[in-house]
Amino acid sequence: xxxxxxxxxxxxxxxxxxxxxxxxxxxxxxxxxxxxxxxxxxxxxxxxxxxxxxxxxxxxxxxxxxxxxxxxxxxxxxxxxxxxxxxxxxxxxxxxxxxxxxxxxxxxxxxxxxxxxxxxxxxxxxxxxxxxxxxxxxxxxxxxxxxxxxxxxxxxxxxxxxxxxxxxxxxxxxxxxxxxxxxxxxxxxxxxxxxxxxxxxxxxxxxxxxxxxxxxxxxxxxxxxxxxxxxxxxxx
Amino acid sequence: xxxxxxxxxxxxxxxxxxxxxxxxxxxxxxxxxxxxxxxxxxxxxxxxxxxxxxxxxxxxxxxxxxxxxxxxxxxxxxxxxxxxxxxxxxxxxxxxxxxxxxxxxxxxxxxxxxxxxxxxxxxxxxxxxxxxxxxxxxxxxxxxxxxxxxxxxxxxxxxxxxxxxxxxxxxxxxxxxxxxxxxxxxxxxxxxxxxxxxxxxxxxxxxxxxxxxxxxxxxxxxxxxxxxxxxxxxxxxxxxxxxxxxxxxxxxxxxxxxxxxxxxxxxxxxxxxxxxxxxxxxxxxxxxxxxxxxxxxxxxxxxxxxxxxxxxxxxxxxxxxxxxxxxxxxxxxxxxxxxxxxxxxxxxxxxxxxxxxxxxxxxxxxxxxxxxxxxxxxxxxxxxxxxxxxxxxxxxxxxxxxxxxxxxxxxxxxxxxxxxxxxxxxxxxxxxxxxxxxxxxxxxxxxxxxxxxxxxxxxxxxxxxxxxxxxxxxxxxxxxxxxxxxxxxxxxxxxxxxxxxxxxxxxxxxxxxxxxxxxxxxxxxxxxxxxxxxxxxxxxxxxxxxxxxxxxxxxxxxxxxxxxxxxxxxxxxxxxxxxxxxxxxxxxxxxxxxxxxxxxxxxxxxxxxxxxxxxxxxxxxxxxxxxxxxxxxxxxxxxxxxxxxxxxxxxxxxxxxxxxxxxxxxxxxxxxxxxxxxxxxxxxxxxxxxxxxxxxxxxxxxxxxxxxxxxxxxxxxxxxxxxxxxxxxxxxxxxxxxxxxxxxxxxxxxxxxxxxxxxx
Numbered sequence: 001x002x003x004x005x006x007x008x009x010x011x012x013x014x015x016x017x018x019x020x021x022x023x024x025x026x027x028x029x030x031x032x033x034x035x036x037x038x039x040x041x042x043x044x045x046x047x048x049x050x051x052x053x054x055x056x057x058x059x060x061x062x063x064x065x066x067x068x069x070x071x072x073x074x075x076x077x078x079x080x081x082x083x084x085x086x087x088x089x090x091x092x093x094x095x096x097x098x099x100x101x102x103x104x105x106x107x108x109x110x111x112x113x114x115x116x117x118x119x120x121x122x123x124x125x126x127x128x129x130x131x132x133x134x135x136x137x138x139x140x141x142x143x144x145x146x147x148x149x150x151x152x153x154x155x156x157x158x159x160x161x162x163x164x165x166x167x168x169x170x171x172x173x174x175x176x177x178x179x180x181x182x183x184x185x186x187x188x189x190x191x192x193x194x195x196x197x198x199x200x201x202x203x204x205x206x207x208x209x210x211x212x213x214x215x216x217x218x219x220x221x222x223x224x225x226x227x228x229x230x231x232x233x234x235x236x
Numbered sequence: 237x238x239x240x241x242x243x244x245x246x247x248x249x250x251x252x253x254x255x256x257x258x259x260x261x262x263x264x265x266x267x268x269x270x271x272x273x274x275x276x277x278x279x280x281x282x283x284x285x286x287x288x289x290x291x292x293x294x295x296x297x298x299x300x301x302x303x304x305x306x307x308x309x310x311x312x313x314x315x316x317x318x319x320x321x322x323x324x325x326x327x328x329x330x331x332x333x334x335x336x337x338x339x340x341x342x343x344x345x346x347x348x349x350x351x352x353x354x355x356x357x358x359x360x361x362x363x364x365x366x367x368x369x370x371x372x373x374x375x376x377x378x379x380x381x382x383x384x385x386x387x388x389x390x391x392x393x394x395x396x397x398x399x400x401x402x403x404x405x406x407x408x409x410x411x412x413x414x415x416x417x418x419x420x421x422x423x424x425x426x427x428x429x430x431x432x433x434x435x436x437x438x439x440x441x442x443x444x445x446x447x448x449x450x451x452x453x454x455x456x457x458x459x460x461x462x463x464x465x466x467x468x469x470x471x472x473x474x475x476x477x478x479x480x481x482x483x484x485x486x487x488x489x490x491x492x493x494x495x496x497x498x499x500x501x502x503x504x505x506x507x508x509x510x511x512x513x514x515x516x517x518x519x520x521x522x523x524x525x526x527x528x529x530x531x532x533x534x535x536x537x538x539x540x541x542x543x544x545x546x547x548x549x550x551x552x553x554x555x556x557x558x559x560x561x562x563x564x565x566x567x568x569x570x571x572x573x574x575x576x577x578x579x580x581x582x583x584x585x586x587x588x589x590x591x592x593x594x595x596x597x598x599x600x601x602x603x604x605x606x607x608x609x610x611x612x613x614x615x616x617x618x619x620x621x622x623x624x625x626x627x628x629x630x631x632x633x634x635x636x637x638x639x640x641x642x643x644x645x646x647x648x649x650x651x652x653x654x655x656x657x658x659x660x661x662x663x664x665x666x667x668x669x670x671x672x673x674x675x676x677x678x679x680x681x682x683x684x685x686x687x688x689x690x691x692x693x694x695x696x697x698x699x700x701x702x703x704x705x706x707x708x709x710x711x712x713x714x715x716x717x718x719x720x721x722x723x724x725x726x727x728x729x730x731x732x733x734x735x736x737x738x739x740x741x742x743x744x745x746x747x748x749x750x751x752x753x754x755x756x757x758x759x760x761x762x763x764x765x766x767x768x769x770x771x772x773x774x775x776x777x778x779x780x781x782x783x784x785x786x787x788x789x790x791x792x793x794x795x796x797x798x799x800x801x802x803x804x805x806x807x808x809x810x811x812x813x814x815x816x817x818x819x820x821x822x823x824x825x826x827x828x829x830x831x832x833x834x835x836x837x838x839x840x841x842x843x844x845x846x847x848x849x850x851x852x853x854x855x856x857x858x859x860x861x862x863x864x865x866x867x868x869x870x871x872x873x874x875x876x877x878x879x880x881x882x883x884x885x886x887x888x889x890x891x892x893x894x895x896x897x898x899x900x901x902x903x904x905x906x907x908x909x910x911x912x913x914x915x916x917x918x919x920x921x922x923x924x925x926x927x928x929x930x931x932x933x934x935x936x937x938x939x940x941x942x943x944x945x946x947x948x949x950x951x952x953x954x955x956x957x958x959x960x961x962x963x964x965x966x967x968x969x970x971x972x973x974x975x976x977x978x979x980x981x982x983x984x985x986x987x988x989x990x991x992x993x994x995x996x
Contacts, residue, residue: 067990072989096908097906105904111897111993115643115644125905128637128911
């Protein structure tokens with residue numbers, strides 16, 4: 001069984017070797033009688049250039065799937081390959097490398113560090129990777145293209161939600177990752193800002209890069225190349 | 237109320253790890269407190285304890301050998317006398333045992349009556365052929381009960397069997413004292429000395445009312461006709477005598493202990509305040525549910541007390557044990573006794589005080605938080621203050637992770653300030669220890685510290701001074717006379733009189749505290765210690781009672797800050813002193829020319845037929861004694877170091893806990909463990925750097941001068957740490973910060989990233 005249950009109408013199907021390939025993913029929380037299987041034998045492929053939307057009710061396992069794909073958490077069973085790297089066998093250091101170079105994250109709550117300015121937040125992954133000079137150039141370019149010139153100089157708590165999320169997207173892209181994982185990126189935004197953010201995600205899902213988007217937003221699913229729905233830990 | 241207490245207990249049970257962390261902090265502070273209390277109590281009460289146990293007499297009279305039947309009625313006829321016993325002492329005896337040898341021993345023949353020493357092992361002398369050794373000799377030579385000790389003097393020899401070990405606090409112990417003391421049967425010593433039957437030369441006097449001892453001693457002088465070389469030493473005088481060897485050191489350690497207790501209190505207060513700050517949300521919830529601020533505060537006080545009681549007890553015990561052995565060794569060196577089980581009382585008092593402080597410091601911020609509107613408390617729990625960026629450098633020289641750590645620390649300014657305060661207090665104490673160690677070294681080896689400008693002393697007639705003064709490398713030489721004396725109006729107040737031929741300030745010049753230098757034979761400069769004891773000031777009269785029985789009166793011209801003999805010293809011209817004490821033997825003080833060395837001048841003196849001795853500082857001459865002090869100081873410094881480490885770990889652990897989401901975000905965007913540690917190290921470096929800086933300032937402006945003043949009001953002690961010490965402390969704190977950051981980061985990155993991301 002595959003996760004490709006239905007492509008979004010109006011989008012050309014992507015035909016390419018998958019950037020992300022997950023097979024038989026299982027993840028449970030709790031133990032004994034309180035144990036709950038959040039993901040149950042999930043298979044999934046994401047192709048380069050694809051914007052995949054994952055939908056489902058609360059507790060259906062959407063965010064858990066995203067965490068497993070990004071190496072934030074480990075699956076109980078199954079395998080995941082990202083850009084040719086099998087991640088279930090990676091050490092903690094290996095997972096750090098994966099998150100540093102292959103994956104970019106965008107969260108509902110933005111998760112910008114409040115002590116750092118917009119620019120410093122954007123450039124931080126580059127500096128952590130020891131690539132400060134190139135990252136600085138790329139950060140400036142991203143800030144310019146995302147029209148965040150003024151916001152970049154300010155602290156996050158003085159910015160609007162839309163500005164913060166665009167900075168978070170810039171941060172996710174600064175190391176030029178192959179995969180961007182976005183968890184409810186429009187959940188805390190007004191309609192106008194949400195539209196801008198979704199447009200951005202649509203734009204960055206191009207070339208060798210793919211975007212996996214967990215969302216409740218109908219607008220978001222409309223922009224996606226493909227949509228899968230999770231129900232009780234399984235693709236519906 | 238009961239339900240709130242139940243909540244506190246439940247919270248304690250459920251948050252075991254955090255309770256353990258808090259307990260660790262309390263235990264560390266308690267260890268510091270326990271160490272300080274043990275040192276302070278043991279040293280502060282050591283003399284009185286040993287004196288009481290030994291039944292030390294109120295006065296000891298020494299005189300030339302006289303028949304006991306002549307002396308006893310005179311003493312018993314004195315007013316206020318309760319009891320008296322007599323001894324015959326022989327000095328400069330050669331003693332050997334177990335391959336060891338000394339030629340400076342004093343052997344005392346004890347008669348019936350009170351002894352004035354405490355038996356700490358074996359038993360007292362009961363029959364001829366038996367001897368009791370002082371504890372210092374037993375420890376130094378490893379002599380055991382049942383061993384034999386050989387005595388030799390001129391044509392006499394004796395072999396005695398060791399039956400007991402004694403402590404007498406009327407002098408410091410061998411080898412700190414030049415020679416050991418042995419107590420033998422009276423008849424053995426009399427035979428050994430070849431004295432007539434009944435001859436004695438020491439009377440131990442116990443009086444009814446020690447406050448009237450002066451009257452008794454004055455009467456004794458009057459009634460001493462026919463008894464030669466009568467000298468008195470009082471119990472207070474002995475205390476002063478012991479002080480010559482180590483009084484300053486003891487006082488400094490007691491002063492240090494007081495500072496350490498203060499540091500412990502600051503740390504506990506900071507720890508408790510940080511703990512309540514972390515729990516603002518739950519306080520808000522309790523208030524929302526209808527709890528009164530008093531009930532909330534009581535719950536926190538109880539919870540804190542439940543943690544503090546076992547942790548405090550454990551810490552106090554650990555601190556006391558850590559310094560117990562070196563303190564015991566120090567007391568032994570001073571011929572004093574350890575407190576034994578009696579130390580439990582002050583430690584128990586500390587425990588009660590500690591638990592009370594922890595409870596109050598936990599309850600106070602909880603009460604303040606609970607007194608705010610609940611909605612404010614609830615909101616306040618999640619607010620992270622973000623510092624203005626203008627306050628922080630944006631240079632590229634500092635790693636971005638370190639910079640981020642600095643900003644994390646600054647987002648909690650109150651806690652950061654409290655942590656800096658604790659580290660500053662600890663740093664200032666460590667600096668004080670280092671300054672103290674340096675001072676000890678200087679006191680022992682550098683005569684300049686005690687105001688002596690001459691470097692060599694030669695035992696020779698006064699007439700040799702001119703010849704010595706002409707030798708190459710010698711800038712000047714003068715005869716120096718020294719004699720023990722007492723105040724004519726207060727015979728219990730003993731002091732040292734120093735007389736120089738010519739201007740004494742060329743050779744020995746403690747700084748003037750008031751008045752002027754002496755001008756002529758009728759004037760005297762007195763040390764501040766003596767001035768305080770006798771209420772002397774410039775213009776007053778000092779009546780000096782000399783050993784010969786003669787009295788000489790001087791007008792006080794000035795008061796000097798002399799360190800020697802605890803400031804109980806008087807500088808006079810030599811001419812009048814020699815007239816009053818014609819048989820005084822001088823030593824020639826030798827001043828070196830600039831560029832001349834002690835060795836080269838000593839060689840010149842040897843070539844001219846003089847034997848020169850180097851001049852040291854105070855009377856602490858024994859390397860072993862300093863080793864004991866060093867061990868004690870190291871133990872205390874070790875405890876303080878652990879406290880600093882704990883404070884840093886706790887601060888960083890709180891930061892990592894509160895900023896769990898930030899740590900998770902860092903990991904999400906690719907931060908390795910070392911980089912998380914670097915962030916925490918940034919926080920640690922901030923508090924360590926400012927803590928060290930504040931500690932240095934505190935030591936220079938407050939702690940050093942305060943400790944110096946507490947140690948000796950009669951002298952100015954240079955207790956300020958140098959640049960090297962400051963660098964050591966700063967580096968030490970930085971290393972502790974790195975250790976703490978590595979430790980906390982190790983724990984922080986083990987937590988699931990996903991859980992951290994969900995935290996709000």
